[in-house]
Amino acid sequence: MSARTWALSEDLTTAWVVVVVAVGVLSLAVLSWELGRLDRRRGWVAIIGMLATLTLGGAVLRPVSIETHGSVVGARVVVLVDGSRRLLLPLAGETSRRDAALEAVAALREHFDSARLTLLEFGDDRLEPFTAAAETGAARSPRMLDSDLVTAIRHLGDQSVERPQAIVVVSDGRLTRPGEDLEGEPLSTILGGLDVPIHTVAITHETPADSSILRVDTAGAVVAHQPFELRVEVACVGGLRCGTIPVRVRELRLGADPVELASGRAEPTSEPVEVALSIALERAGARVLEVALDPPHGDTISDNNRRYIAFDVARDRIRLLHVAGRPSYDARALRMWLKGDESVDLVAFFILRSDFDDTQADESELALIPFPVDELFTQHLPSFDAVILQDIDAVTSKLARHLSTLARYVETGGGLIMVGGPSAFSGGQYAGTELERVLPVTLPEARQYFDATDFVPRYSTAGRTTPILRALRDLLGDELPSLPGANLLGPARSQAMVLWEHPLLSAAKAPMPVLALGEAGDGRAIALAVDGTHRLGFGKLASDVGGRSYGAAWDGLLGWLMRDPRYEPARIRLAKPCIADEPMSLEVVSAPGMSGAVEVSVDQLGTAASDSRTVRAEGAKTGTVAVPIPPLGPGGYVARARVGASPPMRFEFACERAGGTFADVRPDVARLRRIAEATRGVAVGLDGVRGLPQPTNVRVAAERHVAPWLPAWIWSAAAATLLGLYWFARRRGGLT
Amino acid sequence: MSAPAISRRGALLGIAGALTGGPLLAFGDAGAFHPRLLGVGGEPLTGPRATAPSHWTFELVRRTNAPGNASSPIVRADEAALLAEPFVIWAGTREFPELSPSEIRGLRTFLTLGGMMVVDDLEPERGVFQRSVRRELGRILPEHPVVKLEPSHVLYHSYYLLDRPIGRVVGPPTIDAVRRGKNAQVLLLAHDLLGALARSRADDWALAVVPGGYGQRERAVRFAVNIAMYLLCSDYKDDLVHASWLMRRRARSRP
Numbered sequence A: 001m002s003a004r005t006w007a008l009s010e011d012l013t014t015a016w017v018v019v020v021v022a023v024g025v026l027s028l029a030v031l032s033w034e035l036g037r038l039d040r041r042r043g044w045v046a047i048i049g050m051l052a053t054l055t056l057g058g059a060v061l062r063p064v065s066i067e068t069h070g071s072v073v074g075a076r077v078v079v080l081v082d083g084s085r086r087l088l089l090p091l092a093g094e095t096s097r098r099d100a101a102l103e104a105v106a107a108l109r110e111h112f113d114s115a116r117l118t119l120l121e122f123g124d125d126r127l128e129p130f131t132a133a134a135e136t137g138a139a140r141s142p143r144m145l146d147s148d149l150v151t152a153i154r155h156l157g158d159q160s161v162e163r164p165q166a167i168v169v170v171s172d173g174r175l176t177r178p179g180e181d182l183e184g185e186p187l188s189t190i191l192g193g194l195d196v197p198i199h200t201v202a203i204t205h206e207t208p209a210d211s212s213i214l215r216v217d218t219a220g221a222v223v224a225h226q227p228f229e230l231r232v233e234v235a236c237v238g239g240l241r242c243g244t245i246p247v248r249v250r251e252l253r254l255g256a257d258p259v260e261l262a263s264g265r266a267e268p269t270s271e272p273v274e275v276a277l278s279i280a281l282e283r284a285g286a287r288v289l290e291v292a293l294d295p296p297h298g299d300t301i302s303d304n305n306r307r308y309i310a311f312d313v314a315r316d317r318i319r320l321l322h323v324a325g326r327p328s329y330d331a332r333a334l335r336m337w338l339k340g341d342e343s344v345d346l347v348a349f350f351i352l353r354s355d356f357d358d359t360q361a362d363e364s365e366l367a368l369i370p371f372p373v374d375e376l377f378t379q380h381l382p383s384f385d386a387v388i389l390q391d392i393d394a395v396t397s398k399l400a401r402h403l404s405t406l407a408r409y410v411e412t413g414g415g416l417i418m419v420g421g422p423s424a425f426s427g428g429q430y431a432g433t434e435l436e437r438v439l440p441v442t443l444p445e446a447r448q449y450f451d452a453t454d455f456v457p458r459y460s461t462a463g464r465t466t467p468i469l470r471a472l473r474d475l476l477g478d479e480l481p482s483l484p485g486a487n488l489l490g491p492a493r494s495q496a497m498v499l500w501e502h503p504l505l506s507a508a509k510a511p512m513p514v515l516a517l518g519e520a521g522d523g524r525a526i527a528l529a530v531d532g533t534h535r536l537g538f539g540k541l542a543s544d545v546g547g548r549s550y551g552a553a554w555d556g557l558l559g560w561l562m563r564d565p566r567y568e569p570a571r572i573r574l575a576k577p578c579i580a581d582e583p584m585s586l587e588v589v590s591a592p593g594m595s596g597a598v599e600v601s602v603d604q605l606g607t608a609a610s611d612s613r614t615v616r617a618e619g620a621k622t623g624t625v626a627v628p629i630p631p632l633g634p635g636g637y638v639a640r641a642r643v644g645a646s647p648p649m650r651f652e653f654a655c656e657r658a659g660g661t662f663a664d665v666r667p668d669v670a671r672l673r674r675i676a677e678a679t680r681g682v683a684v685g686l687d688g689v690r691g692l693p694q695p696t697n698v699r700v701a702a703e704r705h706v707a708p709w710l711p712a713w714i715w716s717a718a719a720a721t722l723l724g725l726y727w728f729a730r731r732r733g734g735l736t
Numbered sequence B: 001m002s003a004p005a006i007s008r009r010g011a012l013l014g015i016a017g018a019l020t021g022g023p024l025l026a027f028g029d030a031g032a033f034h035p036r037l038l039g040v041g042g043e044p045l046t047g048p049r050a051t052a053p054s055h056w057t058f059e060l061v062r063r064t065n066a067p068g069n070a071s072s073p074i075v076r077a078d079e080a081a082l083l084a085e086p087f088v089i090w091a092g093t094r095e096f097p098e099l100s101p102s103e104i105r106g107l108r109t110f111l112t113l114g115g116m117m118v119v120d121d122l123e124p125e126r127g128v129f130q131r132s133v134r135r136e137l138g139r140i141l142p143e144h145p146v147v148k149l150e151p152s153h154v155l156y157h158s159y160y161l162l163d164r165p166i167g168r169v170v171g172p173p174t175i176d177a178v179r180r181g182k183n184a185q186v187l188l189l190a191h192d193l194l195g196a197l198a199r200s201r202a203d204d205w206a207l208a209v210v211p212g213g214y215g216q217r218e219r220a221v222r223f224a225v226n227i228a229m230y231l232l233c234s235d236y237k238d239d240l241v242h243a244s245w246l247m248r249r250r251a252r253s254r255p
Helices: A014-037 A043-061 A097-111 A132-136 A149-158 A184-194 A329-339 A373-383 A400-411 A434-438 A461-465 A467-476 A548-561 A669-678 A686-691 A712-732 B008-019 B047-063 B080-084 B101-112 B128-140 B193-197 B214-233 B240-253
Strands: A002-007 A064-073 A076-082 A116-122 A127-129 A166-171 A198-202 A210-218 A228-237 A245-252 A259-266 A273-279 A285-293 A306-313 A318-324 A344-350 A386-390 A415-419 A450-455 A483-487 A497-507 A510-520 A523-528 A570-574 A584-590 A598-604 A613-617 A624-629 A635-643 A649-655 A683-685 A698-708 B087-092 B116-121 B146-148 B176-180 B183-189
Touching: A014 A043, A043 A712, A076 A097, A076 A149, A097 A116, A097 A166, A097 A686, A116 A149, A127 A149, A149 A166, A149 A184, A166 A669, A184 A669, A198 A669, A198 A686, A210 A285, A210 A306, A228 A245, A228 A259, A228 A285, A245 A273, A259 A273, A285 A635, A285 A649, A306 A635, A318 A329, A318 A373, A329 A344, A329 A386, A329 A548, A329 B214, A373 A400, A400 A415, A400 A434, A400 A510, A400 A523, A415 A548, A450 A497, A461 A497, A467 A548, A510 A548, A523 A548, A570 A635, A570 A649, A584 A598, A584 A635, A598 A624, A613 A624, A669 A683, A683 A686, B047 B193, B047 B214, B080 B101, B087 B128, B101 B116, B101 B128, B101 B176, B116 B128, B116 B193, B128 B183, B193 B214
Parallel strands: A076 A116, A076 A166, A166 A198, A198 A683, A318 A344, A318 A386, A386 A415, A415 A523, B087 B116, B116 B183
Antiparallel strands: A002 A064, A064 A698, A116 A127, A210 A228, A228 A273, A245 A259, A245 A285, A285 A306, A306 A649, A450 A483, A497 A510, A510 A523, A570 A584, A584 A624, A598 A613, A598 A635, A635 A649, B146 B176, B176 B183
16 A cells, blocks of 8 residues: 655744745735735736745745555454453353353454454453463463452553554453442543443353352451451342351361351342341451351352451450469569550459468458459450469469460460469479460479579570560660579470570570560460569669660560560561462561571461461562462461561461452443443443444554655755845836 | 479578578569668667568568568668669668768669658657658659658558558558659658567567557558558559459448
């Protein structure tokens, strides 16, 4: 295909061209007016004047001829295929909505055979090429959780490539955005940025018979110990007779079977119904709940009958139980520090009298109440975030019978601090008990329970790097006060971290732990084998820093016990939402100063027999390490990460097969129709692809020749000559 | 499994050992009640009152589960040893001159770190010692004036249920104190409490109580125990779980 055309000089703007033409026309008009005033005709003056004006204009504008050679190509058409996992929903027979989408793509290829098709998948916050592999190979499964058409259109507009002449959306219509209520002008505004018609292809009209959890949410923040309303919306569609559907909520804990928190009944009709369940979570931090319904007979999709949801449970106040075996300066210091913290709700019991004490008074003259040990450790224990056992004998205080309960409390998420003294650890008859199992140290059963020699604890390598003691080290450096003896402990457990160690005593050929901490099941425990930490707040060393060192140490210990992020050695997060049975990765972000190999172990929640998967990765100087995790099944999980020699930290998360994408299984053909109407497009079904309008082909120039009509010097010489003649003719004709 | 290493008997034996000459310290003693004497301004305890701090510890250990250290060393206000433990007794009878700047500094550090001091006027009838102490407290903690403790203060129910302070003399029905925050850190007693606790060589009460009677002596000992328990437990008995129970018991004990 060839074409010939012309143009004016390309180095002059349109404005200058207009000015030149205007000046030329004006000069001719003046000449005409002048000639009209003469009594004789002077036609030759007019002819020479016109020629002079034209050649002068030509010299300025320098017209050129353009000859182009090119071809006509098909119009660019973008096909946006819904990449949401919702398209895995089955259709009649052995097919799925994804198969229908592939069929639509094949039909579009055939229909737009003369157009240039760009096939893209949309869903989350990105556009991905829809490749041949996606149509036929292993990547047949969509991996996105959303169907965000608005973001997809915006991304198309941001691309610096040829604008398409038409967009074709292949979907079931159940889009995340635009919302189902939008139509007309607002819809046109949102999607019409490209000013391109959007055609839609509905891949199905078929609603499967299904009951589902449509939505799970809460009225506000979830706070530990405080009841909140969990709203579960249940739908019943596709002509299924649902009747009454039982709904139950269970908490998934580590190393234990799921704990049922609430249950209710839903009676959905043609409209979804909401079931409000009042539940309370006793532990702060991330908690994974399982919300499930018992489907009626005939339910065709099982994956939307159960949701696994990770809740971030906030803490209003830390509720602590402080039990001291006897009053002492150490118990006093800890109590005063805890009472001084407005965020702590403290319940304290000090054993002020033993069976051997002679009070010299009648009971009515004493301000003593019985230690409600049975009531505390049977009824109220779950309401506490942590328990502090300070120098208390398990047997004489009648605590021994509750040690297994206390151990289970820790393993299901509670915190425990055992503070030293003559009646702590082995001296308190805890060795060989259930509680020893959750302590970060082993307890020797030797006859000697403590060493009374004054000593200065020594920081371990982990103690020097951990954020837990950073504030204390900022105040005192490596210095610590001399402490009056220590409980004799065995070696630390394999997953425990020793922060302080004894400079002289050893346990299993390693320095004896003095301060150790570790995870125990779902909870955490701290062993502090001295009863003199009050010297961090009172004494010569403490006076140099205004006594702040005591609070700095206990802030860190309690903060770590309560999983305060400030004291964690790292943060763990999901690189992207966890999809069951698909490869995933966790990102471990180390705190400043932390380095070393990263070890991540993953355990399933809600099962007594957990299958731990451990993955190691090398630490990076940037502080962020991506750790690939093998595919996990649907459920709740806890990941524990250790960076170098730091104490472990944990992160609870949920894996679902489809998340909320399977919640509403109804196709939304009406929405696709509204989108087409709002953008001057055409809405069709699978069988109507041939009815989509063909866009106009595009002419593409391949070769272009530009040649001036005359060389510039000829224009200039002609203009100069004719202007001279014009001047002469005007004089001869009587014009000045 | 053997019994805990520090038993009540062991503690009492330790006190006995201390009384007979040598301290018998063990693990756990660092946090035990230890009535040290402040050696500034007043004069060293002489005569039977010198036994009072040890007997205070003895009564505390005998009657309660609290550990005690029966020695009663004298610490100066300007030495680092003052900061070794959070309790000190300042007792005397006479007026004394102004403390030196280093002594003021030492006592201010002791109190600002959270230490507790009991000021016992051994001759409350004259009151000159306490006047001197009040003058010096004005220099040590000028921003914390002396106030009266309310009758419902935890000091009166930290172990025994008491209705007033009492010592060798009945003295005023209330206690003046210096409070920092919620804590009464300096108790100003005008009751010669150490006099009520003093023992003779024959291991009997050394000084007669005024106006007299076994009841007064016992109440003075109980008051001393309550002070020790307040030191070791702070306001523990004001916790909600105790308060309602104690209110009911007090109501029952009233005629």
